[in-house]
Amino acid sequence: MSSFPYIHISCPCHEDRPQTFTIDSARPISPSKSPSKHDFNFLPTDPHTPTKRRTLLGGFTPSVSFDGGNLGLDLDDDEELTDEDDENNFDPRDPRSAFSLFPIENLLYCEDCHQIRCPRCVQEEIVCWYCPSCLFEVPSSTVKSDGNRCTRNCYLCPVCTALLAVIPVNHSSGHSDHPTGPFNLFCSHCHWTTSDLIPPIQLEKPTSISAQLSKLTHSPQDTEFIRLKQHYAQQLGNAQEDFTNSPAALTRLMGLYTGLGSGSGGHGGSRKGRGVKKLEMKEVDRPREVNEEQELEIVERMAVEGLEATTTAKQRLTQPHEPRFLSDLTPTAVLLRTKRSKRCRACRHILVKPESKVQTTRFRIRLVALNYIPSLTIKRLDSTITWNNLTPHKTHRFLLTVTNPLFDPISVSLLTPRRTPGTAFASRVTILCPEFEVGANTDVWDDALMSTKPAAATPSGVSTPPVAGSFASFSKDPKMSTVYEQKMNYTSVVIEVVPPEIPDTRETRIRDERLLEIPIYVRVEFEAEVDRDDEEGGGGKPSHSGASGGAVQRERVEYSYWCVVGVGRVGDPVEGVVASEPNTPVRTPVGTPVKAPRTPAAMRTPLRQVRS
Amino acid sequence: MSQKSEYIQTETGNKVSRKSLIIGSQNIILGGKTIIQADCCIRGDLRRLVPQGQNAAAVAIAVGRYCFLSKSCLLRPPSKTYRGQFSYYPMKLGDHVFVGEGSVIEAAVIGSYVNIGKNCVIGKFSIIKDCVRIEDGTVIAPNSVIPSFSSVEGHPGIVVEELPETAAEMLELKELYKSI
Ligand SMILES: [Zn+2]
Ligand SMILES: [Zn+2]
Ligand SMILES: [Zn+2]
Ligand SMILES: [Zn+2]
Numbered sequence: 139m140s141s142f143p144y145i146h147i148s149c150p151c152h153e154d155r156p157q158t159f160t161i162d163s164a165r166p167i168s169p170s171k172s173p174s175k176h177d178f179n180f181l182p183t184d185p186h187t188p189t190k191r192r193t194l195l196g197g198f199t200p201s202v203s204f205d206g207g208n209l210g211l212d213l214d215d216d217e218e219l220t221d222e223d224d225e226n227n228f229d230p231r232d233p234r235s236a237f238s239l240f241p242i243e244n245l246l247y248c249e250d251c252h253q254i255r256c257p258r259c260v261q262e263e264i265v266c267w268y269c270p271s272c273l274f275e276v277p278s279s280t281v282k283s284d285g286n287r288c289t290r291n292c293y294l295c296p297v298c299t300a301l302l303a304v305i306p307v308n309h310s311s312g313h314s315d316h317p318t319g320p321f322n323l324f325c326s327h328c329h330w331t332t333s334d335l336i337p338p339i340q341l342e343k344p345t346s347i348s349a350q351l352s353k354l355t356h357s358p359q360d361t362e363f364i365r366l367k368q369h370y371a372q373q374l375g376n377a378q379e380d381f382t383n384s385p386a387a388l389t390r391l392m393g394l395y396t397g398l399g400s401g402s403g404g405h406g407g408s409r410k411g412r413g414v415k416k417l418e419m420k421e422v423d424r425p426r427e428v429n430e431e432q433e434l435e436i437v438e439r440m441a442v443e444g445l446e447a448t449t450t451a452k453q454r455l456t457q458p459h460e461p462r463f464l465s466d467l468t469p470t471a472v473l474l475r476t477k478r479s480k481r482c483r484a485c486r487h488i489l490v491k492p493e494s495k496v497q498t499t500r501f502r503i504r505l506v507a508l509n510y511i512p513s514l515t516i517k518r519l520d521s522t523i524t525w526n527n528l529t530p531h532k533t534h535r536f537l538l539t540v541t542n543p544l545f546d547p548i549s550v551s552l553l554t555p556r557r558t559p560g561t562a563f564a565s566r567v568t569i570l571c572p573e574f575e576v577g578a579n580t581d582v583w584d585d586a587l588m589s590t591k592p593a594a595a596t597p598s599g600v601s602t603p604p605v606a607g608s609f610a611s612f613s614k615d616p617k618m619s620t621v622y623e624q625k626m627n628y629t630s631v632v633i634e635v636v637p638p639e640i641p642d643t644r645e646t647r648i649r650d651e652r653l654l655e656i657p658i659y660v661r662v663e664f665e666a667e668v669d670r671d672d673e674e675g676g677g678g679k680p681s682h683s684g685a686s687g688g689a690v691q692r693e694r695v696e697y698s699y700w701c702v703v704g705v706g707r708v709g710d711p712v713e714g715v716v717a718s719e720p721n722t723p724v725r726t727p728v729g730t731p732v733k734a735p736r737t738p739a740a741m742r743t744p745l746r747q748v749r750s
Numbered sequence: 751m752s753q754k755s756e757y758i759q760t761e762t763g764n765k766v767s768r769k770s771l772i773i774g775s776q777n778i779i780l781g782g783k784t785i786i787q788a789d790c791c792i793r794g795d796l797r798r799l800v801p802q803g804q805n806a807a808a809v810a811i812a813v814g815r816y817c818f819l820s821k822s823c824l825l826r827p828p829s830k831t832y833r834g835q836f837s838y839y840p841m842k843l844g845d846h847v848f849v850g851e852g853s854v855i856e857a858a859v860i861g862s863y864v865n866i867g868k869n870c871v872i873g874k875f876s877i878i879k880d881c882v883r884i885e886d887g888t889v890i891a892p893n894s895v896i897p898s899f900s901s902v903e904g905h906p907g908i909v910v911e912e913l914p915e916t917a918a919e920m921l922e923l924k925e926l927y928k929s930i
Contacts, residue, residue: 325891
């Protein structure tokens with residue numbers, strides 16, 4: 139798992155069981171507002187939603203039930219109530235959750251489904267094949283006929299996997315203008331050469347290595363593969379036509395397999411390819427042969443040469459002939475890599491389409507979640523906090539920053555269970571100001587404010603964040619209970635975490651109880667232009683408002699997602715820090731949107747954590 | 751901000767630590783807004799040897815914009831003996847290249863949006879394409895090619911993961927420059 143802190147967003151695809159919607163009744167999501175186009179994962183519905191809709195929305199029914207305390211709604215709320223709600227909260231420890239949590243940069247966004255798409259809910263299609271070493275594109279027909287390895291001169295060291303270089307066997311010849319053979323393949327990392335092999339492999343020319351090597355290193359396995367290939371080509375009844383080469387033949391083959399496999403005639407009926415009748419494939423019946431004499435020979439050789447001369451499992455398994463000894467390893471041709479486009483599994487629209495040229499990193503289509511959903515970052519408010527050693531019973535304050543990628547201002551609610559769910563050692567969590575506004579994203583602001591006025595004089599009355607230390611000053615600081623910082627397209631609020639004392643036993647270690655992860659439900663509302671059916675799927679950000687003609691309607695859009703904040707690890711108890719009631723946070727009255735004074739940008743917090 | 755005085759700022763916004771060691775600066779090009787931290791060593795003096803009578807190749811090391819060279823890293827142009835002649839060859843770094851503390855770079859070309867961790871060794875004449883992350887302690891073998899959207903680890907470094915489509919955004923160093 140990544141180093142602390144991290145924030146992972148839960149892709150809605152992790153939920154496929156029916157959910158009940160029990161969001162706090164004080165803030166009902168109006169069902170009168172018909173789900174709009176932009177209204178992607180908001181689904182205030184009963185469990186009996188028609189199936190069609192549920193699959194479209196990935197079954198993402200936010201099942202939220204929070205005690206009002208966190209929302210600042212119910213001041214008399216009994217804290218113990220939270221326990222009842224545990225099962226409705228997102229539990230980062232649930233085995234189901236593990237598969238759906240991704241950092242925002244790994245998520246895509248489908249404009250048609252209005253939904254986050256994680257690597258699990260996209261479908262990939264190969265755009266091109268290329269060798270990662272010589273960066274030449276390999277046509278897919280060549281891949282089908284010659285396999286998925288580079289057929290040029292790219293070979294890897296079988297011992298350490300570094301790239302091999304061609305050097306003359308006789309080093310002194312390197313000084314002449316035209317080095318003469320024979321040549322070795324040489325690993326400049328571990329200094330392995332093809333001369334180390336028994337018998338040594340030496341090449342006549344420094345070019346067309348693949349052709350030369352294939353002659354020299356023809357293993358029984360290669361022969362067997364060719365035999366099998368021929369066998370099945372014959373079985374297909376059309377040995378003349380290489381069935382792997384023509385796309386028509388391939389589809390026919392695929393059709394045959396599906397026809398045979400499912401046993402249902404539905405598919406085969408429409409397809410009357412030439413090969414259909416013939417295809418009663420027979421397996422090549424030949425068991426794997428283990429020759430006792432050979433095995434004994436290997437054992438004897440091991441006794442003589444010692445274990446150092448044998449290959450590791452990794453070295454052995456990357457070679458088709460699975461050699462037992464280092465001296466039997468042959469250079470490995472570089473595996474090809476692919477550029478792939480990605481489609482939404484639900485609606486089949488393309489989400490990512492890279493340019494097909496191998497060496498470019500541009501995309502024709504690139505719908506990444508980063509451009510659509512607000513992202514969260516977390517920082518220490520008190521620099522004495524060590525992420526890997528949080529003190530039990532101490533109140534740790536962090537700064538949660540929500541950044542808005544949209545061109546409309548958004549209002550955000552952050553909801554979190556008061557006690558972290560899924561564990562017997564729950565930490566208390568309080569977001570001091572759970573509802574706030576985040577300004578619109580404007581690229582112009584970014585550059586104008588940032589580069590020309592780097593230090594636009596901190597206006598009086600706006601205190602700079604207090605550095606390390608005195609908690610007394612924190613609690614008095616009125617900014618604690620309101621928005622801590624609000625600039626341009628991001629807003630920061632304070633989150634308080636009080637970890638419990640967690641004994642260091644075998645059991646807690648197995649369950650990794652000391653890992654402190656906080657689930658946060660992010661709900662976003664904004665007004666966006668709708669009725670933009672003509673918009674291209676070409677990677678534009680949503681609701682990029684150009685007040686261009688036509689009846690532009692503005693509609694309230696609302697969506698939400700769960701994310702998990704990995705805050706750190708709880709350490710051993712520290713003497714003197716004992717359990718106590720946490721400071722009662724100043725609660726914000728219901729319905730009053732929290733407005734912090736807009737402060738001009740003085741210094742912008744880095745949006746992303748860079749290695750420090 | 752006592753660190754402020756530590757850097758000398760150039761016209762193009764480069765910030766070079768007074769404690770860094772830059773040799774042969776006339777052979778070094780910095781693209782602008784690049785930060786060079788203390789104890790970095792940049793060997794601009796190791797430039798290509800050319801036969802007498804020809805103009806000397808001027809540039810030994812070219813660094814793009816928004817690069818960040820952390821403490822104690824070393825940029826040394828790669829060298830080899832070719833046709834009996836020992837020579838150094840130029841090194842080129844793209845934009846938004848982060849070099850971690852104590853790393854040694856002898857690459858021929860490093861693309862843009864490349865993050866090199868701490869204590870890495872980037873072998874002679876290696877080529878690192880755009881959008882690549884190299885984890886701490888990686889040793890890239892000489893003459894290697896690392897394709898785009900790769901995360902590389904180990905020694906010798908091998909591609910362990912493909913980076914997402916957002917790699918360029920994630921590896922951008924504008925904010926880092928502003929923070930210095
Ligand atoms: Zn998913
Ligand atoms: Zn190749
Ligand atoms: Zn090797
Ligand atoms: Zn879709």
